[in-house]
Amino acid sequence: xxxxxxxxxxxWLSGSLARGVADAASDLDLLIAVRDEDxxxxxxxxxxxxxxxxxxxxxxxxxxxPGSFYSxxxxxxxxxxVMEAAGAVPTSQFRYRLPVFDRDGLTALVPAPAPEPGPDxxxxxxxxxxFFRQQFNLPAVIVREDxxxxxxxxEQIHMLLYQLFxxxxxxxxxxxxxxWSAKLTPGQRRLLEQLPVPxxxxxxxxxxxxxxxxxxxxxxxxxxERCGVAWPADLERAASAFLARELGxxxxxxxxxx
Numbered sequence: 001x002x003x004x005x006x007x008x009x010x011x012w013l014s015g016s017l018a019r020g021v022a023d024a025a026s027d028l029d030l031l032i033a034v035r036d037e038d039x040x041x042x043x044x045x046x047x048x049x050x051x052x053x054x055x056x057x058x059x060x061x062x063x064x065x066p067g068s069f070y071s072x073x074x075x076x077x078x079x080x081x082v083m084e085a086a087g088a089v090p091t092s093q094f095r096y097r098l099p100v101f102d103r104d105g106l107t108a109l110v111p112a113p114a115p116e117p118g119p120d121x122x123x124x125x126x127x128x129x130x131f132f133r134q135q136f137n138l139p140a141v142i143v144r145e146d147x148x149x150x151x152x153x154x155e156q157i158h159m160l161l162y163q164l165f166x167x168x169x170x171x172x173x174x175x176x177x178x179x180w181s182a183k184l185t186p187g188q189r190r191l192l193e194q195l196p197v198p199x200x201x202x203x204x205x206x207x208x209x210x211x212x213x214x215x216x217x218x219x220x221x222x223x224x225e226r227c228g229v230a231w232p233a234d235l236e237r238a239a240s241a242f243l244a245r246e247l248g249x250x251x252x253x254x255x256x257x258x
Contacts, residue, residue, distance in 0.1 A: 001052040002030075003101055007038040009086045010106045012097035019096050019174040021182075027078040031097050033086040033106050034067065043067030043083065054079065096174065116171030119227045123167045128220050129232055131160050135213075135239040141205065142247055150205030154198045157212035161219060162192060168223040191215060206249075214251065 002008045015029025016022035034042045042049070043066040050059055054073050062068040067083030084092060089106045095113040134156060141150040165188045166172070175182050181189050195215060198208035217236075224231050243249040 010102040147200040
């Protein structure tokens with residue numbers, strides 16, 4: 001369909017396919033360059049363009065990228081398309097792409113991939129701060145005996161720990177968004193796999209929360225130090241004092257991430 005529409009000046013594979021890390025579980029990500037003067041009309045007619053390619057059971061626009069959309073076919077294939085103006089290709093944020101057709105030689109104008117940055121110090125600092133901030137919310141679980149909320153609270157610590165590892169492991173090789181465990185070292189993956197998964201009971205939530213909190217602090221402190229991130233000692237002391245005073249909870253021996 002795109003090949004027959006001369007408003008579309010180039011079509012590329014993008015995402016995992018362009019990065020060379022696709023597998024049987026990957027989406028089909030396409031990137032199209034539309035003639036500048038036709039972008040507005042093309043963006044308004046994206047449902048027609050998609051309908052000419054495949055029937056779908058899900059089809060939604062990407063609000064921040066006019067003319068772009070994601071979709072799911074009746075047989076479960078996931079097709080995502082990003083549109084950009086042909087004139088914007090030389091400054092595009094999408095650096096990884098493999099040409100399917102290119103009427104105007106636009107591929108040669110695509111910027112080279114930028115060097116992957118190192119550890120994100122600001123993100124590491126925010127993750128550590130968020131972990132300690134969440135400790136002040138624990139009475140909402142225990143006082144109300146809302147153990148289902150407790151399950152969510154523990155899962156949030158697991159997520160913060162995963163995000164901490166990913167931020168500290170940078171630079172990472174290019175991977176797809178959903179190539180989740182590939183961003184971890186073997187030791188980090190083992191630690192996250194070994195953390196207890198809570199059930200909505202008091203004993204399960206408190207045990208899983210203690211293990212997750214210990215693992216986070218044990219893992220975060222040396223990474224913050226190596227990355228030059230100031231440890232929020234006052235916040236840590238305040239959170240520990242609050243938990244001890246209000247709930248009788250004291251830190252336990254943390255796990256090692258290998």
